[in-house]
Amino acid sequence: MDPSSAGAGGNSLVSSGTDAQKRRVCYFYDPELGNYYYGQGHAMKPHRVRMTHALLAHYGLLGRMQVLRPLPARDRDLCRFHSDDYVAFLRTVTPETQFHQISSLRRFNVGEDCPVFDGLYSYCQTYAGASVGGAVKLNHGTHDIAINWSGGLHHAKKSEASGFCYVNDIVLAILELLKLHERVLYIDIDIHHGDGVEEAFYTTNRVMTVSFHKFGEYFPGTGDIRDIGYSEGKYYCLNVPLDDGIDDDSYQSIFKPIIGKVMEMFRPGAVVLQCGADSLSGDRLGCFNLSGKGHAECVKYMRSFNVPLLLLGGGGYTIRNVSRCWCYETGVALGQELDEKLPFNEYYGYFAPEYSLYVASSNMENKNTRKKLEEIKCEILDNLSKLQHAPSVQFEERIPETKLPEPDEDQEDPDERHDPDYDMVLDDHKPLEHSARRSLIQNIRVKREFTETETKDQHGKRLTTEHTGPEPMAEDLGSSKQAPEFTTVSSVQELQSIQAILDVETLV
Ligand SMILES: [Zn+2]
Numbered sequence: 362m363d364p365s366s367a368g369a370g371g372n373s374l375v376s377s378g379t380d381a382q383k384r385r386v387c388y389f390y391d392p393e394l395g396n397y398y399y400g401q402g403h404a405m406k407p408h409r410v411r412m413t414h415a416l417l418a419h420y421g422l423l424g425r426m427q428v429l430r431p432l433p434a435r436d437r438d439l440c441r442f443h444s445d446d447y448v449a450f451l452r453t454v455t456p457e458t459q460f461h462q463i464s465s466l467r468r469f470n471v472g473e474d475c476p477v478f479d480g481l482y483s484y485c486q487t488y489a490g491a492s493v494g495g496a497v498k499l500n501h502g503t504h505d506i507a508i509n510w511s512g513g514l515h516h517a518k519k520s521e522a523s524g525f526c527y528v529n530d531i532v533l534a535i536l537e538l539l540k541l542h543e544r545v546l547y548i549d550i551d552i553h554h555g556d557g558v559e560e561a562f563y564t565t566n567r568v569m570t571v572s573f574h575k576f577g578e579y580f581p582g583t584g585d586i587r588d589i590g591y592s593e594g595k596y597y598c599l600n601v602p603l604d605d606g607i608d609d610d611s612y613q614s615i616f617k618p619i620i621g622k623v624m625e626m627f628r629p630g631a632v633v634l635q636c637g638a639d640s641l642s643g644d645r646l647g648c649f650n651l652s653g654k655g656h657a658e659c660v661k662y663m664r665s666f667n668v669p670l671l672l673l674g675g676g677g678y679t680i681r682n683v684s685r686c687w688c689y690e691t692g693v694a695l696g697q698e699l700d701e702k703l704p705f706n707e708y709y710g711y712f713a714p715e716y717s718l719y720v721a722s723s724n725m726e727n728k729n730t731r732k733k734l735e736e737i738k739c740e741i742l743d744n745l746s747k748l749q750h751a752p753s754v755q756f757e758e759r760i761p762e763t764k765l766p767e768p769d770e771d772q773e774d775p776d777e778r779h780d781p782d783y784d785m786v787l788d789d790h791k792p793l794e795h796s797a798r799r800s801l802i803q804n805i806r807v808k809r810e811f812t813e814t815e816t817k818d819q820h821g822k823r824l825t826t827e828h829t830g831p832e833p834m835a836e837d838l839g840s841s842k843q844a845p846e847f848t849t850v851s852s853v854q855e856l857q858s859i860q861a862i863l864d865v866e867t868l869v
Contacts, residue, residue, distance in 0.1 A: 384505040384664065386426035386694050387498050389491035390414050394511050397484040400476050404646055404678040405525040407484070410511045412684035412708045416718075417691055419704035425695050427504065431494045433486030434533070438493060442532045442561065444520040451527060452482045468520075475522035485528045488512050492530035492673060496537035499631055499669040506670045506694045510687045513635040513675030515555040516581060524553065524581060525676075532561045534671055535568055535633055542630030542669075543567065546623065549574070550616075550659050551637020551675040552647040554584030554600070558635075564594040569627050573616060573640075575648060576602030586737065589744055596747050599623070601737060604728040605648040609655025611729050615738050616659055619745075624666055626748050634663050636690060637675025638683040642722040645678035650727065653686045653720030660690045670694075681711040682720045689718055 395411025417423055439448045450465050459466060459477045466472045478484075488511040495507030515531055516524035531547065535558070538545045547562070549555030549572040562568035574584050590598035601615060639647040641656055663670055672694060677683035685703075692699040703709070703716045 382667075383696055384694060385503065386506045386508065386691075387429055387495065387504040388417075388423075388426045388691070389429050389431045389494055389507070389509040389511075391430055391487045391491065391511070394484070394487055397478065397480055399478055399525070403476065403525075406678075406680050407511065409677060409680035409683045410674070412680060412711065413510050413687045413691075415706045415708055416684055416688035416703070419706040420688065420692070420699055422688075422691055422695060422697065422699075425697065426508075426691075429494065429498075431487060431491035431509075433483065434489040434493055434528075434530075435486070438533065439485070439489060439528055441536055442519060443517075443528060447520040448528075451485060454481070455479075470521045470523055471527075474525060475527060481527065488514065489528050489530040489533055492534040492671070493537050495671050495673075496534040496631075499671060500538065500541040502669075504669075505667070506664065506672060508672045508691060508694060510672075510674040513551070513637060513673035514557075515549060515551060515635055515637070515675060516553070516557045518557050518560065523557065526557065529557045529561065531555075531558050531633060531635060531673060534673075535562070538631045538633070538669075538671070539567060544569070544627060544629045546627060546629035546632045547571065547635070548620065548632065548659070548663065549635040549637070549675075550640055550656065551635055552640040552644070552649050553580055553637065553676060554582075555635060556581045556583045559583070559588075559598055559600075562594065563590055563598060564592045566593045566597045569597045569599070569623065569629070571599040571601070571620065571623060573601040573603060573612070575604065576600075577604070586740060596744055597627075599741055599744065601741060603649070603737075604733075606650045606725045606727040607729045608650045608722055608727050609652055609658070611727060611731075611734060612649075612651060612655060613658055615734050617662060618738055619741050620662065622742055622745050624668075626745055629668060631669040631671065632663055632666070633671045633673065634660065635673050635675045636660065636687065638677030638686045639675070641677070641679070641682050641686055641720050642725070643679055643682060643720075644676075646676070647678070650722045650725050652722040653682070653689050653718075655722070656686055656720075657690045657693050660693045664694060684708075685712070685718055685720050 390410070392411075392414075395408045395414075397407045399405045399407075436448055436452065447469055450462075450469055450471075454462060454465070454471070454477050456477050456479060459472070466477075471477060488509070491509040492512035495509050495512075498504045498507045509530075512530040512534070514526035514529060517526035517529035517532075535545050535547060544566075545568050547555070547558055547568060547570045549558065549570070552575050554574040554576070555570065555572040559570045559572060562570055572584055576584050576586075584600045584602060586600050586602050588598060588600050589596055599619070601619065603612075603615075636656070636659070638644070638656065640649045640651050641647065642650045642652060660672065672690065674683075674687065677686070689699060699718055701718050703712055703718055709716070
């Protein structure tokens with residue numbers, strides 16, 4: 362089918378302008394980022410962000426958007442989601458001293474997939490600072506779209522690294538957006554399930570998470586279609602499980618109808634789109650068959666709603682494809698058609714022999730049958746229809762005062778941090794009026810939703826099985842073949858304190 366016709370209605374919520382209308386775009390980039398190195402043989406290569414930047418420069422796109430160098434996120438910024446002891450560990454551990462901290466390495470799941478490397482903490486501060494900075498820009502209303510290709514590290518947990526991710530810049534950016542917006546939508550098109558973000562917001566109706574991912578014998582093992590949120594968050598979490606070889610038409614046949622309905626029902630004030638490029642055809646760790654244009658169709662579709670949009674990176678391990686994809690998507694954000702022929706650039710050799718901007722799909726088999734995709738779509742749309750009937754109050758304009766927990770003792774000076782701290786552009790923005798109170802919701806118990814026929818034991822077993830599944834292509838990482846421990850949500854009784862701090866008062 363024609364992807365552009367699938368689930369038409371992307372413009373249905375547009376209050377002004379059209380697709381052709383220009384968007385004000387800001388782009389966060391730190392020239393140091395490409396120098397961080399996970400280690401020999403490791404699949405994650407921050408260099409891909411530098412390659413992307415080179416393409417943007419040679420296509421002349423840097424002059425069409427505000428280019429900002431992020432200021433590093435500080436300890437206290439990271440601690441809005443992450444635990445103090447985990448952040449302190451990331452700050453202090455070094456490649457030389459790590460072996461004196463074996464128990465901490467194990468506890469925080471650092472060492473194999475998530476190695477200790479030179480400058481690790483600065484790396485985290487940089488990519489997190491860029492995502493939060495993007496959220497700040499959107500909150501100020503000076504830009505319609507903010508981009509951080511170094512962000513999107515969706516697997517990081519409150520007190521644990523996972524899947525090449527150390528701090529969860531997405532959760533931090535969403536917390537920033539929640540200062541202004543009552544509801545924030547998170548969409549994840551990385552091939553892997555967006556587990557860290559889902560977990561952080563599993564029990565709230567202020568953040569809806571929607572993840573499209575390969576499911577079944579695949580990292581991280583979570584993202585079952587039956588996982589739909591819990592308590593007030595019930596039905597505010599959607600998981601779209603897909604199989605190998607999905608192509609552009611199949612993908613859009615499910616993406617647009619679902620997201621179109623989500624936009625209609627949830628009516629978010631801002632959208633965060635994680636653009637993990639490991640869902641592209643030919644990815645070193647992936648098994649989907651999306652072309653660059655098929656991937657970018659998701660960006661184009663989200664842009665058409667004219668809702669503040671934060672575009673983030675994520676996975677992506679065939680780096681010449683990643684850089685071409687994110688360059689193309691930056692063009693989409695700007696509404697700028699780019700010549701297929703790549704301009705000469707310092708990484709030109711990577712793009713031989715075609716030197717084309719487009720990432721092509723292959724002839725691999727598509728294991729997603731129309732029938733199966735239709736069933737998945739119907740089940741998700743059915744869950745969405747229950748939003749109207751969900752027991753929690755829909756779309757309340759503010760969190761009632763009584764629901765707010767007590768302020769944290771390390772309350773920040775509300776005026777201390779404001780926009781200019783997040784970037785190097787000296788402009789005259791007034792700081793946001795931070796009436797937001799910092800406080801902690803401690804000991805929130807998070808439980809997965811049970812089907813009526815499923816016992817706790819069965820459920821726990823299912824999750825345990827999923828979480829201990831092998832990491833596919835682990836051999837590519839050049840690390841130990843032992844599957845990492847996945848300690849998240851492993852038993853209902855142990856699900857404490859893993860969520861984001863929903864401590865922000867809405868600024869309206
Ligand atoms: Zn991924």
